[in-house]
Amino acid sequence: MSERILGDFDSGEKSNLMILVGALHGNELAGYKATNNVFDELRKNETKINGRVVGIAGNLQAIAAKKRFIDHDLNRAWKPEILDRVLATPEEELTHEDLELKILHGILDDLGTQGYENTYLIDMHTTSADNGIFLVHPGYPDQQSIARELRLPTVINLDVYLPGTLLKFMRGYGFNSFAFEAGQIGSEKAIDIHTFGIWELLHKTGIIDQSRDLGHLIHYEEILASLHKPLPGIVRVLHRHEIKEGDYFHMKPGYENFQTVSGGELLAQDKSGEIHAPMDGLIFMPLYQNAGNDGFFIVEEL
Numbered sequence: 112m113s114e115r116i117l118g119d120f121d122s123g124e125k126s127n128l129m130i131l132v133g134a135l136h137g138n139e140l141a142g143y144k145a146t147n148n149v150f151d152e153l154r155k156n157e158t159k160i161n162g163r164v165v166g167i168a169g170n171l172q173a174i175a176a177k178k179r180f181i182d183h184d185l186n187r188a189w190k191p192e193i194l195d196r197v198l199a200t201p202e203e204e205l206t207h208e209d210l211e212l213k214i215l216h217g218i219l220d221d222l223g224t225q226g227y228e229n230t231y232l233i234d235m236h237t238t239s240a241d242n243g244i245f246l247v248h249p250g251y252p253d254q255q256s257i258a259r260e261l262r263l264p265t266v267i268n269l270d271v272y273l274p275g276t277l278l279k280f281m282r283g284y285g286f287n288s289f290a291f292e293a294g295q296i297g298s299e300k301a302i303d304i305h306t307f308g309i310w311e312l313l314h315k316t317g318i319i320d321q322s323r324d325l326g327h328l329i330h331y332e333e334i335l336a337s338l339h340k341p342l343p344g345i346v347r348v349l350h351r352h353e354i355k356e357g358d359y360f361h362m363k364p365g366y367e368n369f370q371t372v373s374g375g376e377l378l379a380q381d382k383s384g385e386i387h388a389p390m391d392g393l394i395f396m397p398l399y400q401n402a403g404n405d406g407f408f409i410v411e412e413l
Contacts, residue, residue: 117147117166120158121162125227126162127163127231128165129162129316132167132277133235137170138179138400140174141296142234142293143235145303146166156324164318170185170211172210172211180208181208186276197209198213230287232286233309235291236293237293238292240397244294245266245369246258246289247289249288249289251267252267264342265344267345269408310331311331346410346413347411347413352405352406354405354406362379362397362399366394367394367397374391378407393409
């Protein structure tokens with residue numbers, strides 16, 4: 112088994128395929144560690160799988176460097192113009208994220224064309240701000256979407272503002288795909304949320320028997336109950352503050368995801384001066400790390 116593939120549990124049935132992707136950003140290891148936690152227990156208990164579950168490590172070179180990315184953001188690279196260039200280039204001529212992209216594309220293209228009846232991709236992340244527990248879903252999740260089973264705030268139009276994401280790319284293969292953000296980068300709580308969120312999804316999709324390991328489901332209920340402040344349900348993005356190179360953007364300290372802000376409120380500063388909220392709403396993904404070009408978003412609950 113390669114370092115890239117964290118685990119591959121396959122019953123041989125073509126009923127369900129779930130792909131778990133961790134550390135597409137190399138400094139966000141919660142999903143990577145959670146997948147290993149779940150897989151260790153599946154191996155230990157010799158749990159019967161209905162279909163197939165595959166765990167994939169995203170950006171191996173950025174993980175080793177302990178960085179979000181080295182040359183460019185791997186979760187903004189799934190665009191036709193980038194993929195066409197990378198796929199047409201011999202692997203030995205590629206470096207860093209371009210090489211990661213080509214290898215990942217080969218794995219996902221192979222999995223995506225295997226003819227499974229139900230296909231899911233969960234792209235696991237963490238954020239630089241506190242209380243960053245939510246899902247990113249391309250479009251409104253219908254009643255059949257397994258994203259609903261996690262019962263977390265769901266952002267439905269972020270893909271409009273962030274082109275080139277893996278989850279949007281995998282929609283092209285017909286996958287029920289979404290991003291699962293489990294809290295603050297580096298926190299043990301985020302690993303816990305991802306771990307038991309994965310168990311919840313494995314049970315609710317029928318990939319593992321719902322009568323087994325009920326303690327996992329109870330623990331996920333306890334996690335939901337422990338989220339102290341009320342969180343919104345379905346939200347949409349109203350505004351994105353983009354950072355350009357050399358802006359020297361600095362977020363005002365203390366903001367949490369989904370905290371209420373008022374139009375005109377001072378949120379950040381850059382080389383041009385103060386940056387104020389353009390409208391009333393909820394602040395979303397305020398940037399408290401050195402990498403990234405999304406300073407903050409303003410969202411509203413539907």
